[in-house]
Amino acid sequence: MSDDYLKDVYGLDTPEATRDHYQKWASSYDSEVEAHGYATPGRVAEALWSKLPEPQTPILDYGCGTGLSGEALNAVGFQVIDGIDPTPKMLEGAKAKGVYRTLSTFDIADPNPLKVGGYKAIAAIGVISVGAAPPETFDMLMNALPTGGLLAFSFNDHTLEDHTYTCRLNDWLDMGAARLLFREYGPHLPGMDLKSDVYIVEKA
Template sequence: MILRFLKSTYSLSSPKDTQAHYDKWAGSYDEELTENGYATPDRLALALWEIRPDGQMPVLDFGCGTGLSGLALRRAGFQVLDGMDPTPGMLEAAQDKGIYRTLSGFDITAAPPIPQGAYRAITAIGVIGQGAAPPETIDHLLRALPKGGVLGFSLNDIALADRAYIGRLNDWLDMGAARLLARNSGPHLPGIDLNSDIFIVEKA
């Protein structure tokens, strides 16, 4: 029997609690999400491929977790993937999948150390929302992109209900600092009746 962590994820209240939760979850994460029909990674990866169909373009898989998002990016056509995650247990599981060029950790309480302009595409798949990354993550990732670079990220129903998350994106769009290339709604984790919106945003 696998250890279950999914339903308690959305009540985590601090960065350190979040890191400890995901570290304990790493061993059963893939199985629990797969049995709940985790659909957002493939949806987002395919949407990004439609807009940037370049298999040799390096993509930063931010919050890569155990690598389920990276597998989806590979299936879509992206072959050069770097992963970044704050949780050692998750990174170990991602390493075992053998799909990343590089993997790196970071301090969950600080801004992620992404070299500015190093990636023309960054993804945050199932990463931004309650129990994971805060709204300002959208700012950090868009700032790291060069002009014309794209960010692909998702917000589940719980995050969409909190206006702080979509508000961060709207600030960029309203200032003309970014433009929305794609947004669509669909299943996230059907097993717990949770949907998500995916966004592809280009930095102006």
């Protein structure tokens, strides 16, 4: 097994490069990240369940990839999970997991791919990060939520070092447009000595 895809992901700098990289990575993604003890999906899912223990509330798994995040959400108790991802090959893996109600794709260049108010809770697990989705994705997801809606997400160490990501979060909090309900720093990819912050934010 090669870790090249995992190591290279942090150097991607355009939406198209990101999509193409994940398209090629799809077949080995699960085995590669799981070999390093990928812990963030379970941590985000548990945090969201602690604030929203409602099995039948539909959850949008944004950037669901091969479905590891959907499996984690399902494992804690969520039973209605919709996945969306720009990478068709990744969605094939997600479909095979058997935990999603619906799966759909979107144009990675579309600045507003979501219906506003469509979900009470959105999970973006390992998605808003260096090498994946840019900082403005945070704004897009928050704008798609209704008042009182929850965004469950994570910032890994590489992302925490790039202050453009945390500044987006802090802008919402400082303006009173969102409330921080949960934040915890912990394991992300222990095999690579990487950690992540897990957050639950409520839209005000």
